[in-house]
Amino acid sequence: MIPNQPFRPAPVTARDKLLEAAVKLIRSQGYAGTSVEQLCVEAGVTKGAFFHHFSSKEALGVAAAEYWSASTGQFFANAPYHQLEDPVERVLGYIDLRIALIGGPVETFSCVAGTMVQEAFRTSAAIRAACEASIAGNAAALESDIEAALVQCGIDDVKASSLALHVQTVIQGGFVLAKAGGGADMARDALIHLKRYFEMLFKRGES
Amino acid sequence: MIPNQPFRPAPVTARDKLLEAAVKLIRSQGYAGTSVEQLCVEAGVTKGAFFHHFSSKEALGVAAAEYWSASTGQFFANAPYHQLEDPVERVLGYIDLRIALIGGPVETFSCVAGTMVQEAFRTSAAIRAACEASIAGNAAALESDIEAALVQCGIDDVKASSLALHVQTVIQGGFVLAKAGGGADMARDALIHLKRYFEMLFKRGES
DNA sequence: TGCAAAATACCGACCGGTTGGTATGTTGAC
């Protein structure tokens, strides 16, 4: 129903296989909790291949965040909600899509960047920056739609950039609560509250 | 201004010192990224003391979550916002208090349970459960006020339990974004949006 | 009250396995 990796091509090179393994293992074990050897076994390659493509484990972490960012960015860029005429509907359509993507075990819909940055924000500046770029990229992709919706509704006391980041905040928070035991339902509930927030905000402007 | 540990007594026994060290190190390095030896050095005790008080590193993780839960629970139980008469004001007062607690480096205001559960939810059922209890406990402490506010405003299409958990969701998400680079401002912004959500929700019921 | 015994708190050297990382091949396409 909801495929784990609906937007990524089948990996062919050892590098791709390692990045795919990184996404899978980091999602369920975290960055520090995943060893280089585990990554190699999961990817079906040897340690030599690993250090041929990545100068260190940290470099793999950075590359995984960038890989994740590119994959998700492409997926949302091609999503159909962009074609809705009403910018308000586009924003709500994005949230609906995020809700639809949630399902199954937490590690199949959670975020690699959010997971990694929690552990590594102090120990690795490079990983932190790569994760920030990933999350900020997701926010930026939505900001213009939010901006248009705010203008249309005559709202000027809330910034589009702040709202775009708040969407990411609720998504990331939903993943944390889901991991704590709430599962997919919890992550969905978070986005339903977010949608209600946006609906009330946009309606407030109309009246 | 905003003390890092305003509610915890000075640790005296090796066990307390280790729990205090765990809170500090897990907040800034994560659970898997923190070694037993690091914990001992930070606490100023030896490895012998560590394994005298905790049967394993995992047991320390569980105890740290419980310690964290007890400390924060006590702090919020004694907070002055409880004395406000209007339940709506009590709920908004809680959010204001959470906003006021945010400041300085991220690792001084972030959540131990949220950090740990992100990494360990699959690898340690015990840690996952302890973190869930901590987060659910925070939510439960707010649920009765939210319930009273909803009744007062005549709102029956939103559950108090769901809203209470959503508060925790936004708090946790704010920490993730703050770690990704937004810092204290980002964590505060998240709660300002949350407060606006509650204000609109309660106002909707009044009209 | 005195005092031995037992429980608790703590110490630090040590162990086997795992870690991230390296040095040195081997192979196959151009």
Place this chain on the structure above:
DNA sequence: GTCAACATACCAACCGGTCGGTATTTTGCA
């Protein structure tokens, strides 16, 4: 033949955890 893409073998440091032992406190009984 050259060079990128791997594979194999190996290493030193570090990891969580053990163990024999000591200092301190608590307990139980005469």
